[in-house]
Amino acid sequence: MTSQTPKIIILYASYGDGHYQASKAVEASLRSRGVTDVTLLDLMAEAHPLINGITRFVYLQSFKTIPRLYGWVYNATKEMPQEAPLLEVINSLGAGKLQQTLRELRPDLIIHTFPQLAMPRLLKRTGQSLPLVNIVTDFDLHGRWIHPGVDRYYVATDDIKAEMMNRGIPEDRIRVSGIPVKPEFGRQSKTSEKSFPEPLQRLLSERPVGKPTVLLMAGAYGSMQGVREVIERLTALDRYRVITVCGRNRELYRGLQGQLRPHPDVHLIGYVKQVAELMRSSDCIVTKPGGITLSEALACQLPIFIYRPVPGQELNNARYLAQKGVACITRTPAELAQEIDALFGDESRLTELRQKIENLRRPQAAEVIADDILQQWFAPERAELVLT
Structure with a gap:
């Protein structure tokens, strides 16, 4: 050369x-x-x-x-x-x-x-x-x-x-x-939380004891259908903290703000750059199954819940990871809440899933x-x- x-x-x-x-x-x-x-x-x-x-x-x-x-x-x-x-x-x-x-x-x-x-x-x-x-x-x-x-x-x-x-x-x-x-998804980031916006600093530092955090990526390509019901079903269980990222979808953000009653375990976020920090501060993720997002979640060792995947490469991505035992595909808010609750109610299953993630993540x-x-x-x- x-x-x-x-x-x-x-x-x-x-x-x-x-x-x-x-x-x-x-x-x-x-x-x-x-x-x-x-x-x-x-x-x-x-x-x-x-x-x-x-x-x-x-x-x-x-x-x-x-x-x-x-x-x-x-x-x-x-x-x-x-x-x-x-x-x-x-x-x-x-x-x-x-x-x-x-x-x-x-x-x-x-x-x-x-x-x-x-x-x-x-x-x-x-x-x-x-x-x-x-x-x-x-x-x-x-x-x-x-x-x-x-x-x-x-x-x-x-x-x-x-x-x-x-x-x-x-x-x-x-x-x-x-x-x-990016390196920050592999737990290599040295960025101080003090440089983050104040609400995000508080959100990352205040993890309730005994309540798994569900990270809901709701804003990609429009809005996740039924996101309001998903949040309400999870909070009704009183066992989970739910962080919902609306991205640049301001209509979704404003709609959820108006529709949801104030709740100490529900947090709405618009566009945020610190996605890696949010993933590392969560216990599972609900997302669309794009290859990059899935790889980021695996790098952060997160159990993955895929909600209503679109036919094509995303559905095929979802099926592959479900076959490997690191993702769960769901179609309704009720099914999604039920599957999340079933996973976190079974410690041995959760341990086994995390080992499968470790075997697959790169x-x-x-x-x-x-x-x-x-x-x-x-x-x-x-x-x-x-x-x-």
């Missing part, structure tokens, strides 16, 4: 926040190892802002309005080969922007955290040679991730590795790393990926970086 500090581009997409968060986690790990020239590029947003806006709107709306159709399309195309006409069209998007970026930045390696694989097609057309890396950000494998031009795959589990090998990917191109999350995924990339392609440069 080059005798200079490696130049790396990470390609992501803004369909939800997960791909960006994975990209930032890998970027941070590379920078901590002395790689200062790392560029993040939202390819579709930069190359085709109008198409990106439309497809992003349709994608997010599908979760709320036509989830079954989205799930059908996702599963119907899972085995689609890269030479299929549809994927040829999809993977051609952004090629012009990529070619311009290559000329300007002259990178040494490209990382994908979203399966928009315009790079292999571009390299083949131009005759260029450049290492390509895919970081699969789900516990489920879709065919869009797989391409013969990709040199390295980083995947969440041994099961995905086995599935990739069955689909013709050589074993030496696959590394079971886990899904990258909080150092970003570090594993960064180290492997440097070892595979930049070993001499890495030695220079360490020495300096």
Whole structure:
């Protein structure tokens, strides 16, 4: 490669926040190892802002309005080969922007955290040679991730590795790393709670004795249906503290404020950056099953309750973790409250579940990926970086 500090581009997409968060986690790990020239590029947003806006709107709306159709399309195309006409069209998007970026930045390696694989097609057309890396950000494998031009795959589990090998990917191109999350989710954060907003400081420091804390992530992609009833059913048991994160959904926040009676064990939060601290201060989480959020929860050793998962990769993520015994899928507020209460009423079951989480969690995924990339392609440069 080059005798200079490696130049790396990470390609992501803004369909939800997960791909960006994975990209930032890998970027941070590379920078901590002395790689200062790392560029993040939202390819579709930069190359085709109008198409990106439309497809992003349709994608997010599908979760709320036509989830079954989205799930059908996702599963119907899972085995689609890269030479299929549809994927040829999809993977051609952004090629012009990529070619311009290559000329300007002259990178040494490209990382994908979203399966928009315009790079292999571009390299083949131009005759260029450049290492390509895919970081699969789900516990489920879709065919869009797989391409013969990709040199390295980083995947969440041994099961995905086995599935990739069955689909013709050589074993030496696959590394079971886990899904990258920021260091604070692996209990490495040294941030003082004194720097947090005062209400959050109080919330993190005042954990009631004998009452498990349920962290309810209610604001993603609209609002969690039935969240008010979930809160009311849990508080009626008088055995749980409930922290509900509404994110940027102000309508949900205001609605719950007006609908819920004041209760010492109910806490509503809007948008908050300190999600890792909230997870580490909780005893279980209720969430949508995006690959990044699930990996963050596992890193924080939280039992996971998944409420009404949307068909597609999220339902498949949920089913995989349920099969592994670390997550519970529920469909109604009554079922959710019942399952939470059953878990915390059975200490032996809780201990067994925590052991299963320990066997599955990979909080150092970003570090594993960064180290492997440097070892595979930049070993001499890495030695220079360490020495300096």
